[in-house]
Amino acid sequence: MGGVLGKGESPRKGWIPETKLEAKMVEAMQRRAAEGSSMKSFNQLILKFPKIDESLRNCKTIFEQFDEDSNGAIDPEELKHCFHKLEIKFAEEEIIDLFEACDINANMGMKFNEFIVLLCLVYLLKEDPTALHAKSKMGLPDLEATFETLVGAFVFLDKNKDGYVSKSEMVHAINETTSGERSSGRIAMKRFEEMDWDKNGTVTFKEFLFAFTRWIGIDDIEEEEMGDENV
Numbered sequence: 001m002g003g004v005l006g007k008g009e010s011p012r013k014g015w016i017p018e019t020k021l022e023a024k025m026v027e028a029m030q031r032r033a034a035e036g037s038s039m040k041s042f043n044q045l046i047l048k049f050p051k052i053d054e055s056l057r058n059c060k061t062i063f064e065q066f067d068e069d070s071n072g073a074i075d076p077e078e079l080k081h082c083f084h085k086l087e088i089k090f091a092e093e094e095i096i097d098l099f100e101a102c103d104i105n106a107n108m109g110m111k112f113n114e115f116i117v118l119l120c121l122v123y124l125l126k127e128d129p130t131a132l133h134a135k136s137k138m139g140l141p142d143l144e145a146t147f148e149t150l151v152g153a154f155v156f157l158d159k160n161k162d163g164y165v166s167k168s169e170m171v172h173a174i175n176e177t178t179s180g181e182r183s184s185g186r187i188a189m190k191r192f193e194e195m196d197w198d199k200n201g202t203v204t205f206k207e208f209l210f211a212f213t214r215w216i217g218i219d220d221i222e223e224e225e226m227g228d229e230n231v
C-alpha cells in the first residue's frame with residue numbers, strides 16, 4: 001500500500017502554526033527531532049505506559065499543592081505561583097499563552113490532566129537555547145524523565161521532523177511495529193483520530209499529550225465528548 005512516508009520526505013514544510021505558542025512548540029520539537037529519539041518502536045512506548053502512568057499519578061500531590069484554594073483546578077494566579085516556586089522563568093505573557101492553550105474547556109481552571117500537559121510543554125519549551133532559563137531544572141527529576149520519554153515518543157512518530165505527526169506517519173509507525181498485520185492500518189487510523197482533537201489532519205505535541213492522558217485514564221474530560229464511538 002502506498003502513502004507511507006520515507007524518512008527524507010517532508011511534504012508538510014509549509015504547514016502554518018495557528019498560534020505563537022504552537023510555532024514555538026513546533027520549533028522546539030524540530031530541534032529535538034534533529035537530536036534523534038531513543039525510541040525504536042511504538043511497542044517500546046506501550047511497554048513504558050505503566051511507568052509513565054505511575055509517574056504522572058504521583059504528580060497529583062504537586063497539583064494539589066499548587067491548587068492553593070483546593071477547588072480542584074489551578075487558576076492563572078495559582079499557576080504563576082507554581083512557576084515561581086519551580087523557578088521556571090517564563091514571561092507573564094508566555095504563562096498566559098500556555099494556560100489558554102491547555103485550558104481546553106476554557107473555564108479558566110487547569111484540571112489535573114491539563115496541568116500535566118502544561119508542565120510537559122514547559123519541559124519542552126524551557127530548553128530553548130536562546131532563553132535565559134535554558135537548562136534550568138524543574139526540580140522534579142522523576143517527572144522530567146517521563147516528559148523526556150513523551151518527547152522521545154513524539155519524535156519517533158514524526159518521521160519527517162516537521163514538528164507535527166501526520167496520518168501517514170502514524171500508519172508508518174504502527175506498520176513498523178506490527179510488521180504488516182492486516183488490522184494495523186485500522187489501528188493506526190483509530191489512534192490518529194483519537195489524537196487529532198481539532199480534526200485538522202495533523203497532530204501537535206499538545207494533542208498527542210492530551211490523547212496520552214486519555215489512554216492512561218487520567219483525564220477529566222466529560223464522557224459526552226467521547227460518546228457515540230464508531231467501532
Ligand SMILES: [Ca+2]
Pocket residue numbers: 067068069070071072073074075078
Ligand atoms: Ca484553585
Ligand SMILES: [Ca+2]
Pocket residue numbers: 012158159160161162163164165166169
Ligand atoms: Ca511530521
Ligand SMILES: [Ca+2]
Pocket residue numbers: 195196197198199200201202203204207
Ligand atoms: Ca490537530
